[in-house]
Amino acid sequence: MTNSVQVRRAGRHFKDHVVLKDVDLDIAPGEFVALIGQSGSGKSTLLRAIAGLDPEATGDYAKPDRHAIVFQEHRLLPWSRVWRNVTLGLTGTDLRQRALRALSEVGLTAHADAYPGTLSGGESQRVALARALVRTPGLLLLDEPFGALDALTRLKAQALVAQLWAEHQPAVLLVTHDVEEALLLADRVLLLADGHIAESYDVDLPRPRQIGHPRFVALRRQLLAGLGVAETEEEL
Amino acid sequence: MVSHTLEPVAAAAEAKVAAPPVAYRLARRTRKLIGLAVLLVGWQILASHGELGSQTPTPGEVAVAAWELIRSGVLQENIAVSVVRVAKGLAIGLTAGLGLGLLAGFSKLGEDIVDAPVQALRMLPAVALAPIFLIWFGLGDLSKVALISFAPMFPLYLNVLAGIRGVDDRLVESARSCGVGTWGLIRRVILPGALPQILVGLRQSLGVAWIVLVVAEQTATTSGLGVIINDAKEFLQIDVMFVVVVVYALLGLGTDALVRLLERRLLSWRRGYAGV
Ligand SMILES: Nc1ncnc2c1ncn2[C@@H]1O[C@H](COP(=O)(O)OP(=O)(O)O)[C@@H](O)[C@H]1O
Ligand SMILES: [Mg+2]
Numbered sequence: 012m013t014n015s016v017q018v019r020r021a022g023r024h025f026k027d028h029v030v031l032k033d034v035d036l037d038i039a040p041g042e043f044v045a046l047i048g049q050s051g052s053g054k055s056t057l058l059r060a061i062a063g064l065d066p067e068a069t070g071d072y073a074k075p076d077r078h079a080i081v082f083q084e085h086r087l088l089p090w091s092r093v094w095r096n097v098t099l100g101l102t103g104t105d106l107r108q109r110a111l112r113a114l115s116e117v118g119l120t121a122h123a124d125a126y127p128g129t130l131s132g133g134e135s136q137r138v139a140l141a142r143a144l145v146r147t148p149g150l151l152l153l154d155e156p157f158g159a160l161d162a163l164t165r166l167k168a169q170a171l172v173a174q175l176w177a178e179h180q181p182a183v184l185l186v187t188h189d190v191e192e193a194l195l196l197a198d199r200v201l202l203l204a205d206g207h208i209a210e211s212y213d214v215d216l217p218r219p220r221q222i223g224h225p226r227f228v229a230l231r232r233q234l235l236a237g238l239g240v241a242e243t244e245e246e247l
Numbered sequence: 248m249v250s251h252t253l254e255p256v257a258a259a260a261e262a263k264v265a266a267p268p269v270a271y272r273l274a275r276r277t278r279k280l281i282g283l284a285v286l287l288v289g290w291q292i293l294a295s296h297g298e299l300g301s302q303t304p305t306p307g308e309v310a311v312a313a314w315e316l317i318r319s320g321v322l323q324e325n326i327a328v329s330v331v332r333v334a335k336g337l338a339i340g341l342t343a344g345l346g347l348g349l350l351a352g353f354s355k356l357g358e359d360i361v362d363a364p365v366q367a368l369r370m371l372p373a374v375a376l377a378p379i380f381l382i383w384f385g386l387g388d389l390s391k392v393a394l395i396s397f398a399p400m401f402p403l404y405l406n407v408l409a410g411i412r413g414v415d416d417r418l419v420e421s422a423r424s425c426g427v428g429t430w431g432l433i434r435r436v437i438l439p440g441a442l443p444q445i446l447v448g449l450r451q452s453l454g455v456a457w458i459v460l461v462v463a464e465q466t467a468t469t470s471g472l473g474v475i476i477n478d479a480k481e482f483l484q485i486d487v488m489f490v491v492v493v494v495y496a497l498l499g500l501g502t503d504a505l506v507r508l509l510e511r512r513l514l515s516w517r518r519g520y521a522g523v
Contacts (some may be wrong), residue, residue: 062422064424079424079425080424082417086420088419088422088435090517091516099425099427099435100425100427101426126516128517148424
């Protein structure tokens, strides 16, 4: 298998509400793919299906054994200390050392023994990132991980993800509704609409990306059109 | 944007939460005694003025009666018997309540089978059951322990079940995505998540156990706190009756303190509203 992720005929419906029908999706090893789509278009549903968290989803899903997911909410266990959250589900010796290494990558070693309730939103989300990284995933699934953060913290978190991706080179599927975020981070942007991948855009821009780049602006317009949003409307 | 070189946000050294100063802890401990002190003083004043009826002893008189009972060893012996009964009853009742609650909480099949009978049984009043248990389990200790084990089962069962149902499903999902198996899920996610509620149930169960003890020792008893109170009733020793009432109250306070200690130790992670 040359692809890291290969999804064929993914389907999911709730009662008679068809959310996904015949979704095909490939991600190359080390490729960063962003998935955009309107709210309620089924992005999270697709991500959960790929992660193997939805037993009722139909279709074929091939993915690396080692994969990890970060949700919009950090979903840390409030009763476990930060480092124990990072190593949740792992077995073996020197778990604490591994947790500390992962936490140092997100700049949170000092909080290893704190409870999640004492962290800010951005810090919690970085712990969730560390929890994903410590598994050295071949595939990283991100479901709007920055959606709940304030603008400045979001920029920092995006930069952190870009840096970690460059270092570890996992395949990434990032769900987002933020067109700029998709264009800053991804090699390719997929548009989910009407239950299938309606459009695929190659982001042929050098990194690091500049928002003012003419090609960036053009792509941004295309993506917004795909989402059915006129640009002036979005800028209001 | 991404072009910024990222300085990993320098994590401020974790500020260790300083233990509250001794003076503050002392002040709170004193405050906790104020309520009880007001109760005692009020009792003393009202009783010495005959406001509670001519028969009601003052706290001082009750203390004298208690001292007599302690000197003869009667009080300690009978308290010990009652405490052992409650302990045995709780050992059975709490285990059953926890077990049934876990069973119903973890499996829908378990809930379907367990819940209806438990709901039916929990409505039975201990007073009505006491004579039946005497017939079933004889006049000895067994019938009393059985009665004390019965009632505390239900508060714990209900709270264990509600606690498990209240665990955030998203935490379960994310733990599963981290590769946590069934046993790990129970140990790392579901039990800790349900624990605050389980401790509420424990507190209620312990309270119920002491109440049922009174009922259980009303009849066919030769030892225990109930005997002291029955004898005192027989001989109209009202001060002795009050001694036993006070002992019940103290035992209740003691068990509550025990659960508080558990809560402080087990729920230290919690950031709930603590009041001003
Ligand atoms: N458990 C569920 N039961 C019923 N409908 C659901 C459930 N989960 C998601 N849906 C529906 O599926 C659609 C897609 O949801 P979701 O994947 O969360 O959208 P997105 O992440 O793109 O905003 C929505 O219309 C939502 O109402
Ligand atoms: Mg979503």
